[in-house]
Amino acid sequence: MAGYVVVGAQWGDEGKGKIVDVLGEKADYVVRFQGGNNAGHTVVVNGEKSILHLLPSGVLHKNAVCIIGPGVVVDPFVLLEEIDVLEKKGLPSSHIFVSDRAHLIMPYHIKLDELQEERLAGNKIGTTKRGIGPCYADKYTRIGLRVGDLIDFEAFKRKLKSTLSIKNDQITKLYNEEPFDYDAMVAQFSMIREKLMPRMMDSLSVVNEALDQDKMVLFEGAQAAMLDINYGTYPYVTSSSPTSAGVCAGAGVSPMKLDKIIGVVKAYSTRVGEGPFVSELLNEEGEKLRAIGHEYGATTGRPRRCGWLDLNVVKHAARINGLTDLVITKIDVLSAFDEIKVCVGYEIDGQRYDTIPASVEMIAAAKPIYEIFPGWQSDITQIRTFEELPENCRAYLKRIEEFTNTRISLVSVGPDRENNILIHEI
Missing domain, CATH: 3.90.170.10 (Adenylosuccinate Synthetase, subunit A, domain 3)
Structure with a gap:
């Protein structure tokens, strides 16, 4: 080996x-x-x-x-x-694949990363504000969405609805920001699904x-x-x-x-x-x-x-x-x-x-x-x-x-x- x-x-x-x-x-x-x-x-x-x-x-x-x-x-x-x-x-791209077990960074992860850094002010971590930490947090609290979830899109939508309600509560009540629209996000990921499916492994x-x-x-x-x-x-x-x-x-x-x-x-x-x-x-x-x-x-x-x-x-x-x-x-x-x-x-x-x-x-x-x-x-x-x-x-x-x-x-x-x-x- x-x-x-x-x-x-x-x-x-x-x-x-x-x-x-x-x-x-x-x-x-x-x-x-x-x-x-x-x-x-x-x-x-x-x-x-x-x-x-x-x-x-x-x-x-x-x-x-x-x-x-x-x-x-x-x-x-x-x-x-x-x-x-x-x-x-x-350059070729047909040799690029993504694991079906990898977790998806969602738009709300990026938003929460930005808001959390702003809230920390003088004690900020200095993240890249790409949603990395919030995505890993969801992974370990077991409410994350994975690449493979896109295969059964109806199941993906159910999981998204549940998690998005939690995230929108945080965004609106804790940070007084506008919530994400569920239907718009479903439409986004419907297009993402079509492009990612051939690369899942x-x-x-x-x-x-x-x-x-x-x-x-x-x-x-x-x-x-x-x-x-x-x-x-x-x-x-x-x-x-x-x-x-x-x-x-x-x-x-x-x-x-x-x-x-x-x-x-x-x-x-x-x-x-x-x-x-x-x-x-x-x-x-x-x-x-x-x-x-x-x-x-x-x-x-x-x-x-x-x-x-x-x-x-x-x-x-x-x-x-x-x-x-x-x-x-x-x-x-x-x-x-x-x-x-x-x-x-x-x-x-x-x-x-x-x-x-x-x-x-x-x-x-x-x-x-x-x-x-x-x-x-x-x-x-x-x-x-x-x-x-x-x-x-x-x-x-x-x-x-x-x-x-x-x-x-x-x-x-x-x-x-x-x-x-x-x-x-x-």
């Missing part, structure tokens, strides 16, 4: 889309296992940029069957729009049978370890588990079928939205990282907060994911600095911490403990072997391996599909 997992080892935006695209060339299946269109994966092929929010990043490889898995929450309007964009580019059976037949299945996560609902900086987290454990629940496969767990690490740190960020740079260095790295959210366009690499965070990700390999991205951005810092621990109230505390207040109070590395200040984008990298760059990478006790198998030295240094076969 060849079950490959690609996950983020920081706060997201590490470059997972590019790595899934690179690995997707030899994949038979690419499966998204959690999250929704709050993700933003950028793939660059021959200089042309494609930004994907819901579709798996392997979608640009027509030979890989691309599946949106049971653990994903699906905005059907976004899904169909992304497929339409691909088709207008002359029993992915549970398909994916497991593929693994049993020694097919290569690439599982793609959105967000990252520090945004995990259980192990991130709660409550400033996403509503699902973007870790390797999330694959088992979100795609319906046994952990015994996962062979490679690849953690993607940006060579420095970025974060979008609210929450503590120990190595954040609120100075010219942070602005320089943002400008050179083009650090703006693919989904929201928001400027990302930037800082030095936090190895405490990467070690945390390696532990909870059981990483077998690391991929380092955007190391070419650091070529602009004559001195580079790496956070290797936290000081909180005079005490050193080499792990991530559960308390968000403790993390917010932490001061970074840095190691300082000399820069290399040379263009490395055309380098294709580890040995050709500047000595200072190699030392930086070796420190990451040593600290996390995880080997680096690939280094990305530029945005395009070809800008890579393969160190170990993955």
